Amino acid sequence: MEVEILSTYAKGDRFEEQVFDFLTREIDEGRFYFFRSDCCKIFRKKSYYSRDREDFIIFDIAVEVFLPGFDKPSLLVLIECKNYSGTVPVGDIEEFGSKISQVAGFNAKGIFASASAFQSGTLNIARNKGFSLLRYFDQSEFRWELPRALLTGARSARARKRAEIEHALTQPAFRPTVYSAYAVTPSGYTDGWEGIWKGLCLEDSFSEDELRLIRQPSPITTPRVIFISKDRIESLAEHVLKSISYIRGAVDLAKLVAKESDANGLTVSFLDDSSSVLGSITFSPLEIKIFAADSKSHLARFTLAHELGHHFESPRVS
Template identity: 25%
Template sequence: MSTTEKGNKLEDELYNYLLDQVESDQPVFGIYYANCCTVRKKPNYYCKDREADVNFDVVVEVRQQVDADPHSYLVFECKNHQRPIEDKYVRNFSDQVGSVFGQAAKPLMVISSRLQAGAESVAKNRGIGIVKFDENGIDMVAQRAIGSWVENRFIQIQIFADNRKPKTLKFAACIDGRYFSSFGHMLRSIELGSAHERVENADQKTNSVAFLSDSKIQDAAQNALSLVNYSCGEVDVEKLCRVLNLNLSFSERALQDADGNIILGSANFARRSIEIHQHGNRHRERFTVAHEIGHFILRHDKYLRSESIVEQDLYEEVETDKAFNYERLEFQANLFASMLLLPEAQFRDALGALRSKFETYGRAFGYIFVDDQPCNYLPYNGMLAELSEQFGASKQAIEIKLKRAGLLTDHRSARQRNQSLGHVLGHLGTSIAAQ
């Protein structure tokens, strides 16, 4: 794909995103009605300095009344480059916006890579916003109150280099030292004034994701099981989607996020839809469906408009104080998925029977014991295999449940655990989240 084609692709994706944002909210972001906001792609505006029209990639025209002229403009310039953006592009964009709109416009440079150090300085000194956009990223609910549940640190490392690689946001912006996780959040700040936002940003305050106890998530999973009259064996997650009026679909699309992570599936909360990308791993697909169902049942639509699940999300096993808010959402959805696919009473009954069959108990070493000796890890793997077959869940998901419940004493060496994982990965190719 040529540079021009890549640039056009980014423009198209951004345009469709902004159009969807405008059309989906009434009023738009709690400020204006949809017919007061116009999203335009490749519009021309007359430039007095050049005595000719100037073309911009995407522009949002904002009006305070339906029939009034636009009182402000958000002007987006898309640079879909693999290499860092040079300062000359930033200067040229700033000059064009200033010569056409004066102070009535906010220039925003949309990037897929990063800005060079000099370009970052120019953008900062000229008040140019920096936007990172990823069509396959998670989409935040437009904030209608001051504040955001997404931490500034999380948004910052979407745009600037950092050792940590968090899941990608669909929209992340930095303007005048302030960070925004959604277009609506940014528009509110620009249109309603930034005084309160500046204070909040300086204090690094966010509205945290609500804590949910294990017992509350367990109750939610049990209620879901009752909806499909579950009694034993595999939980019918497709039937549960039908009962919950969730539109579940499967595809063989191979999608990746901006960091190259494989996207396993996605959910759109407004449309009540779940899409699963099939890659030949039934257990992983079932867990992904259950994970997405968890987002709906646990009412994560309070925070997200849409989300995509990548392999690393399936490893959110522990809720810590250091976790970002979105990581807490993934932890809650994972715990729900585990409780849904491995129902407590039925799982305990099956586990007890197989524990006796394979003799995986260790007398003084806990309910189930495993170490590096073949006489212990071979029966243990056999028990996991039968549980996996019975409940349609991966061995890894079962092992996580055992550890979380304090039922497993694992004395295997790191090498032995890695060898087991290596066998799994070799069998599944690119998957790191399955049996």
């Protein structure tokens, strides 16, 4: 039992360090919302005074935003980090909301960050109490995936987006596809850090004149995802087709798969239909999964071509 408790603490510490390192990079590289790096400081295990306790509360991570020339921050972003083997219970969320409300003398915003899923009842509590719930994933867990929902018109795009984010927040078995962060904020649902900062209304802590003092002088243009131009995609496609001596007609996908299997170890599996996913690709190991009972169907062929596109656009492919 003691070993299990120590293991739980170790998991939590690693997750906290992961979130801290990410936010430190965001600040250092000028990507913490639109705030200048020299106006932000980040801490681990910093304490703030509670009027109710007449004592100090320690938070896992704290980001402080300062106006130039001031020693006291105008804004606090206080973050609690958890990595449970099960879902995060309602009680933990209620306790965190209470802790945020007790911080005296600051404009404090809160984020409860978890590597594991949240119980469904926690989402409304956080949103109504004015803080965010965040499920944050290690980028090594990423996979490219073609959701079946992309090909259906039963829901509006906005409703589908919300449903997908809520699914990511509450389902323990969920694994990320494109985004590392899924959150509910007081303003709604989001799948990116920029949306979290906007959803917390961080700029409301400052007047327009103050915002001009702490805003980045110019937009940060460092891309998070490598951009591939249309011409580059056309060039890649031409190179791929030449590699199998393509001339005309339907492309022989089996020939492409066989070539990539020999060159890069690619494997392709056809599995039973899935209600939510058409296909997925992982890069370590390099594997494509097609969820189609009939491997000869037009939908199976479309999905395989889609996932092969991710493979050939990957920088791993020379």
